[in-house]
Amino acid sequence: MAMQERIREDAAGAILFDAAVSPQVDADWFDPEAWRVRNALRQQSGGRGGVAIIDTPAGECVLRHYRRGGMVAKLMGDRYLWKGADHTRCFAEFRLLGRIAALDLPGPQAVACRYRRTGFFYTADLITRRIADAHTLAELLTEGRLDGEVAELVGALVARFHRAGIWHADLNAHNVLVTAEQLYLIDFDRGRQREPAESWQQDNLQRLRRSLVKLGAATQGEAAFEEQLWKPLVYRYERTVRA
Template sequence: MHEQLRQDAKGAILFDATVSPQVDGAWFDVEHWRQQGALSTQPGGRGGVAVIRTPAGECVLRHYRRGGMVASLMGDRYLWTGADRTRSFREFRLLQAMARLQLPVPQVVAACYRRSGPYYRADLIMQRLPETQTLTQCVAQNRLDTELADEVGALVARFHRAAVWHADLNAHNVLVAPSGLYLVDFDRGRLRAPALSWRMANLQRLRRSLFKIGAAVQGETVFDQTIWTPLMHGYERTMSA
């Protein structure tokens, strides 16, 4: 990895020169890719993401947007507290750190922010993972069985062993592919001091997510026997390996 920074009066771009030796502002402009016929969209996140065909291959362009009640006031604006504290730069560097640890995450390509007074807006570009489905989609297709649940538990444990905290661990952010499982969307994630408390809170967040999308349609007892117990078995096996 070779991190490079380009700055101008309005903002900055951080990119990995080993993935693409040159990245400019047009890479973060959806209209630029649309005009080139190199744009498609897919569901996911707040309002979806754009899939762009770039010189670095097929990538995902994600614009940072707020959620919850604050979204009606702030929309896609964040308070400026310094370049290194922007959502995009922090996630870029966390993804780089996880890649160095050989954790299954997307290859990060570039991040940017654009300042406007006391606020900024931000974007992130990652290489697209091919042939993936979210765990949510697997549940809808009745593909979440004992074996897959075990693999999900092992996946989460790999990140916890590396002291990586995912701020929004849910079924939408677990991707299932022929090559294996991945975690995505590390906005607000960070490396933390090892502790049982945040690890268990992370797992409970995932459990609530699975309930919300209907994985426990046959009742909690069946869910625990067929999904959650195998998931925790995979988790504990990997944590103790």
């Protein structure tokens, strides 16, 4: 189903939503406490600026508040410099998810997003449909369930996105979801669609490799990691990206 963009603006900011998913979205959708009062807050992590699982009229969803990382977070917190509505992190990610869906790629379904502006800065939130019964690639690695077969599936997944020119700004093992039916890429903050090129595609792959190694995929040695996980992943990636 094609995305049907609708925008609701007020003095504080704007809500962008997909009317094909939900014909009405209001400010309460972005407040975990409002869902708690309705007994519809299923899970919350990270406190303010974290992630909440909410039971909405559009189904079970993930509410994510945008927040900075690293040293900048100490100065800016969850604020971003205002450059116009179309340049907000939430509007950009929402629309990229729409393009991903139109390309029939496995990513989260966008439901709604919101920015709230104060002077030269804004804060933002995004709601996507929750992918049920999913585990992250990082969890599979920790549990000892990441093998060559799964690695091949990851390679094919990444290749499909790269072939369509979808660049993931933070391709790591936490942003790959695995279900019994298929794999997904999630969290496309700062991602974009660009002309396919081997340079950025390989950089993206190396980012995923560093994530796996950092999480302990090479604890039995670099050679074992290469043979058992990385070579199968790259083999399937290369076959798929050139298909």
